[in-house]
Amino acid sequence: MRHFHDGDYVRIFGLSGSQWYDREGIIVDIFEHGPYEQGQIRQECAVDVGGERHWFMDRHLVKTASVALIRFYRAEVLARWQLEPSDVGSLNSNPRELIALLRDRFNFAPRRAHAEVDDFVTAFNDRIARAVEPNNSSAKNAA
Secondary structure (H helix, E strand, O other): OOOOOOOOOOOOOOOOOOOOOOOOEEEEEEEEOHHHHHHOOEEEEEEOOOEEEEEEHHHEEEOOOOOOHHHHHHHHHHHHHOOHHHHHOOOOOOOHHHHHHHHHHHOOOHHHHHHHHHHHHHHHHHHHHHOOOOOOOOHHHOO
16 A cells, blocks of 8 residues: 655556646645455545646655666666667656556557556555555564
8 A cells, every 4th residue: 555645746657548648746735535444445545736626546646766766667667668778768657658668569559558557557556555554564674
């Protein structure tokens, strides 16, 4: 599960047919709903996109990336699709860029490229969320 906070800068993904797909904005409000007792809290986030407030579920949002995170993202893309480093050198965690790259290098149909990228981004974000989660196993082992 992702944990967003007010002020996080995010990109909207996973809504390929939506007018909001790949738009960026800032989280201005968050509503959390449970089941709280099972630790499966989902967030519904109000995102300011160009001065307008719109609500999105956390699974449709991704935080923008730091330089280190972009390097990791590129390495994960290289590992998943066996591309050349020069192919991913300009990727900046923008799903649209990765879709275009997959279509160009592997002749993927638009639908397949979108599906592959949506799956990849979801798995990538879940992996990052687990790594930075304060209650993850490495944090427990360090204590």
